[in-house]
Amino acid sequence: MSAVLEVSGLRAGYGRVPILGGIGLAVEANSFVGILGHNGMGKSTLLRSLMGYLPATGGKVSFQGKDITNLSTTARAKAGLGYVPQGREIFPALSVMDNLRMGCLLAKGEEARVIEDILEDFPRLRRLLDRPGGALSGGEQQLLALARCLCASPSLILLDEPTEGIQPSIIEEMAETLHTLRRRRPFAMLLVEQKLSFIQACAERILILQKGMITGEIPPESIGDANVIAEFSGMA
Amino acid sequence: MDLTGLLAFNVLSGIATFVLITLGLGVIYGMMRIINLAHGEFMMLGAYTTVSAVGAGVNIWIAMLVLPPLVVGLVGLVLERALIRFLYGRMMDMMLATWGVSLGLIGISSTIYGNVVRGVTAPLGGFNIGRYGASLYSFVIILVAIACLVGLYALLRLTKFGLILRAAMQNPRMAAALGISPSIVYMATFTLGAALAGLAGGVLAPISGISPNMGAAYIANAFITVLGGGPAIIAGTGIASVIFGAINQIVSFVANPVLGTVSLLVFAVIMIRILPQGITGRFFRNSL
Numbered sequence: 001m002s003a004v005l006e007v008s009g010l011r012a013g014y015g016r017v018p019i020l021g022g023i024g025l026a027v028e029a030n031s032f033v034g035i036l037g038h039n040g041m042g043k044s045t046l047l048r049s050l051m052g053y054l055p056a057t058g059g060k061v062s063f064q065g066k067d068i069t070n071l072s073t074t075a076r077a078k079a080g081l082g083y084v085p086q087g088r089e090i091f092p093a094l095s096v097m098d099n100l101r102m103g104c105l106l107a108k109g110e111e112a113r114v115i116e117d118i119l120e121d122f123p124r125l126r127r128l129l130d131r132p133g134g135a136l137s138g139g140e141q142q143l144l145a146l147a148r149c150l151c152a153s154p155s156l157i158l159l160d161e162p163t164e165g166i167q168p169s170i171i172e173e174m175a176e177t178l179h180t181l182r183r184r185r186p187f188a189m190l191l192v193e194q195k196l197s198f199i200q201a202c203a204e205r206i207l208i209l210q211k212g213m214i215t216g217e218i219p220p221e222s223i224g225d226a227n228v229i230a231e232f233s234g235m236a
Numbered sequence: 237m238d239l240t241g242l243l244a245f246n247v248l249s250g251i252a253t254f255v256l257i258t259l260g261l262g263v264i265y266g267m268m269r270i271i272n273l274a275h276g277e278f279m280m281l282g283a284y285t286t287v288s289a290v291g292a293g294v295n296i297w298i299a300m301l302v303l304p305p306l307v308v309g310l311v312g313l314v315l316e317r318a319l320i321r322f323l324y325g326r327m328m329d330m331m332l333a334t335w336g337v338s339l340g341l342i343g344i345s346s347t348i349y350g351n352v353v354r355g356v357t358a359p360l361g362g363f364n365i366g367r368y369g370a371s372l373y374s375f376v377i378i379l380v381a382i383a384c385l386v387g388l389y390a391l392l393r394l395t396k397f398g399l400i401l402r403a404a405m406q407n408p409r410m411a412a413a414l415g416i417s418p419s420i421v422y423m424a425t426f427t428l429g430a431a432l433a434g435l436a437g438g439v440l441a442p443i444s445g446i447s448p449n450m451g452a453a454y455i456a457n458a459f460i461t462v463l464g465g466g467p468a469i470i471a472g473t474g475i476a477s478v479i480f481g482a483i484n485q486i487v488s489f490v491a492n493p494v495l496g497t498v499s500l501l502v503f504a505v506i507m508i509r510i511l512p513q514g515i516t517g518r519f520f521r522n523s524l
Binding site: 051052053072073074077078082083085089091092093094098101102103105106148152 | 418
């Protein structure tokens, strides 16, 4: 299998404060990779840097074989990188429908068709279409952010702590939806999380992020074993 | 009765004038949070475009309604690319820079046109409201103001461009992650605001004394209306223009224009004290 995303020696930070101290990882095409880490370990910084919000101060990022280390956020999105940020970042004054239409800007198909398809997968959004995005609950916003991202059919989705402050029923729904979706149309995902259960439910590989470095990988055969994961991530 | 009719007509055209002088500033401030101190000079450029075009024998309607937004929009576009875009997010620097642009434009137009007041003859004649005469041209101002409000609403609400604009203004970083280039959106917005200011200058040219310093006469009212209107550009501009335009015209009519301006300022100060976020910061919050 070829890697859709390859990161080597990636360094980034805010101003003079370094956060990422040389990240190396690869995401195979159509695979779901989880990164487990506590608050402040650099999870969101990693995704922001991969999306081009933070300039890399060192290292290299390749996406589908192309060097994207110095590309703008816009160019990365056009290349097929999708982003569901922490805090969802729904456009609060736009309706749910308009939020989805924004997601369709890079879609290959016709807008109405793409939205109809995505609503099949996110039925909960259908009755909310006319509501302003800012009036949705946290969980509904999270589903909307994911749906908005999926409209463009990205080949890799960067998903940042989707379970933060979300009711458990929606967390389960999200994990199921992701699995249903990939069966129909393959895509890869890089998920950063601190919630074990969600990362177990979604990811095939789990990497551990500590102090801006990937410090280990949980053996695939142990992914179902909470004790092993807790041991690896120092979360016990 | 005749007097009431005349007053009502004057109030309407006063409101329309407020809408025209404010909308370009409202678009730039409301969507980009840029305090464009060159707004008055954009209007001045629009007015001079009309003067020059009429002088060159261009049809007056084209000289007022078509050329000024094109010319000033182009000036706005060049300025945005050459200067403004380097200063986004730096409010003070932006104010200084646009103030510099304003001084520069005044200097350039003084050099070209001289420091004299010019005029353009208004097309259309007058008509009578009972015993009083009124200018038919005021109808043009009212119609253009309505067309601007409706057109801008349609642009923002009904077009894909408007959707992108609204999204990028709410969250430029997220818009970038969906494939929008915020830089292009800012460029388009600034150009649109400049073009609206140019149109205002062109339409108001026949009823203004056109001189390099004419912008100063408009900028204060425009800023008061933008701040009074609050975050919703169209509803805010519309409502604030109705209030301020009416106060200004009625007091001017009853007393004199100086008192009209004074009462407008006093009212604006009190209103902004009570509603610091502007009218649409408190009411009609979900409007555009």
